[in-house]
Amino acid sequence: MRYWSIVLILFSALAHSYPADSEKWQHRSIMFFAPSHDQYVQQFLLETLMEECSLQERDIVTLVIKEDGSTVPVWAQDAFDLSVLNAFYDIPKGQHTGILVGKDGREKLRWGEKTDWTLLKKVIDQMPLRQQEMQRNPSRCAI
Structure with a gap:
């Protein structure tokens, strides 16, 4: 039941694009909750640009959700009920x-102010579905 609740909460505005009987989402999500648009948000956004190829390759969508209700990208504040997301994930006020x-719609990793992108990619790359993706499509991000 909890699985379906999160699916409805996170993607109610986009529900028509997902098959009703689907057990998988089209993408993975990284949500960064913050008290305000501070140096940690700036760093997170900068790092998402630096990690763009890796994020795209792993089908990751990133969202920044601030306590005042503003989001990056801006469209997310209208697409989601942010108070429900904060409650569902038990986000403490004043913290990152x-x-x-x-x-699969389930929480895989949680962290604080600073994002360890190496750890994130390692966790994702160990997921069974990601293992299948890597077998089908070799990395295009290696330099």
Whole structure:
């Protein structure tokens, strides 16, 4: 029941694009909750640009959700009920909380102010679905 609740909460505005009987999402999500647009948010956004190829390769969508209700990208504040997301993930006020959600809709990793992108990629790359993806499509991000 909890699985379906999160699916409805996170993607109610986009529900028509997902098959009703689907057990997998089209993407993984990284949500970064923050008290305000501070240096940690700036660093997170900068790092998402630096990690763009890796994020795209792993089908990751990133969201920044601030306590005042503003979001990056801006469209997310209209697409989601942010108070429900905060309650569902038990986000403490005044703190930074990053959450990785897998394609199965379940929380995979949680962290604080600073994002360890190496750890994030390692956790994702160990997921069974990601293992299948890597077998089908070799990395295009290696330099």
